[in-house]
Amino acid sequence: MHRVIIDTDPGQDDAFALLLAIASPDVEVIGVTTVAGNVPVAQTADNARRIVELAGRPDIPVFAGAAGPILRAPRPVPEIHGDTGIDGWAWAPPAHPIRPEHAVDWLVETLLREPVGAVTLIALAPQTNLALALRREPAIAARIRQVVFMGGGYFEGGNMTPAAEYNILVDPEAAAIVLGAGMDVTAAPIDCTHSAPAPIDWSMQLEAMDTQVGRACAGMMRFFERHGIAKYGTPTRPLHDAIAVGALLWPDLFEGRRCPVEFECAGQLTTGMTVVDWLRQTGKADNCLWLRRCLDPAELYRRMQVELSRLPAT
Ligand code: BDR
Ligand code: CA
Numbered sequence: 588m589h590r591v592i593i594d595t596d597p598g599q600d601d602a603f604a605l606l607l608a609i610a611s612p613d614v615e616v617i618g619v620t621t622v623a624g625n626v627p628v629a630q631t632a633d634n635a636r637r638i639v640e641l642a643g644r645p646d647i648p649v650f651a652g653a654a655g656p657i658l659r660a661p662r663p664v665p666e667i668h669g670d671t672g673i674d675g676w677a678w679a680p681p682a683h684p685i686r687p688e689h690a691v692d693w694l695v696e697t698l699l700r701e702p703v704g705a706v707t708l709i710a711l712a713p714q715t716n717l718a719l720a721l722r723r724e725p726a727i728a729a730r731i732r733q734v735v736f737m738g739g740g741y742f743e744g745g746n747m748t749p750a751a752e753y754n755i756l757v758d759p760e761a762a763a764i765v766l767g768a769g770m771d772v773t774a775a776p777i778d779c780t781h782s783a784p785a786p787i788d789w790s791m792q793l794e795a796m797d798t799q800v801g802r803a804c805a806g807m808m809r810f811f812e813r814h815g816i817a818k819y820g821t822p823t824r825p826l827h828d829a830i831a832v833g834a835l836l837w838p839d840l841f842e843g844r845r846c847p848v849e850f851e852c853a854g855q856l857t858t859g860m861t862v863v864d865w866l867r868q869t870g871k872a873d874n875c876l877w878l879r880r881c882l883d884p885a886e887l888y889r890r891m892q893v894e895l896s897r898l899p900a901t
Contacts, residue, residue: 591616594714598672598673599672604711612897619650626665633681645683652689674810705730711828714765741862773835837890847864
């Protein structure tokens, strides 16, 4: 059983990740923290509340966090995710209020209160909230069981610049703080997610579930794929953040290697690059399990759909 906090910036692929984690009988989501990323933080907090409500779980608390990266300007991407971040479905406004605490305060309090090794952090966005929490209270690092993050790319390069993937590019200093904190970290980079595009008829399969979640997911998938297919010329696209949750749930479907990983914070052409010492040439200590690829994408999406079908039909 994984007791998790999800830090996120929904994002259609974040929405799938949240729904998957909530649906899984092997996961207990104790809270969702949101951050500025794909869209501004007020919108990501709204979106997270809409998503937990869609899943029939308005009791899962949602906390809004940082309004921008530690040192840099926010970098919203409505051209990818739409103006709301979760375009593709006619969402009603969230019915329940946002929790009043700041996400960073809640993270620190919760991680100090929970037993050592009890909580896994799933990071699906720029890692600003986690870095601020670690700076505020470094003792939380030793209490976290594991961090699984979606971000970075080495073999695949970047998806925002030739060198950098979005979540790392937006706040490379935050990612460096998180990876430098000595925790057990697993990365689901675009090396891994690009190896697992959704099945060509995935949105039709979701629609055929004939549930509200299935219809919302089908709409989001169609919207999410439009930009990606035009950019990459592929017939379909991977649900990056949902794949990171899949990596936690089903490690048998992934292949990777522990190795030293660092982030470029000051490059002229390479800011936000993930420098992976895959061949262990630096002599530095391994600090990350770098998932290089998914071994069976069809099975991954099949299992995702089984989980999503557990969510309420209306
Ligand atoms: C990551 O960037 C965001 O746009 C997605 O939600 C995902 O977390 C993929 O590079
Ligand atoms: Ca995301």
